[in-house]
Amino acid sequence: xxxxxxxxxxxxxxxxxxxxxxxxxxxxxxxxxxxxxxxxxxxxxxxxxxxxxxxxxxxxxxxxxxxxxxxxxxxxxxxxxxxxxxxxxxxxxxxxxxxxxxxxxxxxx
Amino acid sequence: xxxxxxxxxxxxxxxxxxxxxxxxxxxxxxxxxxxxxxxxxxxxxxxxxxxxxxxxxxxxxxxxxxxxxxxxxxxxxxxxxxxxxxxxxxxxxxxxxxxxxxxxxxxxxxxxxxxxxxx
Numbered sequence: 001x002x003x004x005x006x007x008x009x010x011x012x013x014x015x016x017x018x019x020x021x022x023x024x025x026x027x028x029x030x031x032x033x034x035x036x037x038x039x040x041x042x043x044x045x046x047x048x049x050x051x052x053x054x055x056x057x058x059x060x061x062x063x064x065x066x067x068x069x070x071x072x073x074x075x076x077x078x079x080x081x082x083x084x085x086x087x088x089x090x091x092x093x094x095x096x097x098x099x100x101x102x103x104x105x106x107x108x109x
Numbered sequence: 110x111x112x113x114x115x116x117x118x119x120x121x122x123x124x125x126x127x128x129x130x131x132x133x134x135x136x137x138x139x140x141x142x143x144x145x146x147x148x149x150x151x152x153x154x155x156x157x158x159x160x161x162x163x164x165x166x167x168x169x170x171x172x173x174x175x176x177x178x179x180x181x182x183x184x185x186x187x188x189x190x191x192x193x194x195x196x197x198x199x200x201x202x203x204x205x206x207x208x209x210x211x212x213x214x215x216x217x218x219x220x221x222x223x224x225x226x227x228x
Binding site: 033042045048099100101102 | 143151152153155158200202216218219221222224
């Protein structure tokens with residue numbers, strides 16, 4: 001079966017760095033996405049990785065290792081507005097998105 | 110970036126009535142649109158995938174006669190919840206994917222969601 005695993009909840013301090021991990025087992029791989037979702041809102045796109053390595057975009061970076069079925073989202077200089085759920089999703093061989101359950105990130109002052 | 114709109118944003122209806130939710134891609138042609146459902150504190154659950162001009166493909170466990178999907182044009186898909194019941198109350202989100210091209214990431218652009226409450 002297809003499976004995406006990520007921690008249910010994480011807590012971090014304002015100004016700090018946090019890494020949210022995602023491991024996956026899917027039938028085929030056509031890229032991995034990270035989305036941010038604030039409560040009651042639709043997800044917004046953060047990053048897309050299809051090749052191994054680190055993609056940096058401002059305060060957010062995403063890393064992928066296809067051989068390990070592993071990705072992480074790194075958030076630097078945390079701000080209170082970063083409190084949200086972070087969803088990891090993998091596009092399988094049929095170009096369908098397989099979603100993780102999301103990681104709720106709580107930022108404390 | 111690509112914009113997807115969804116209407117209405119919130120709707121309250123009585124049990125037994127039908128509700129139509131519209132999803133529009135405003136500045137691109139969406140060959141494929143997806144309808145998701147999300148319960149509180151849960152992940153997105155794909156309900157169905159629709160391609161313009163053809164019948165929607167429903168995920169296992171989703172009643173196609175209850176959740177009617179129409180993708181009549183490259184910019185509009187509709188989801189109709191027929192004979193709604195309180196257990197249908199949820200957050201419904203659509204997303205759209207444009208025409209694939211070289212280097213396309215197959216990114217899905219999400220609408221803002223529709224909060225349905227059935228009383």
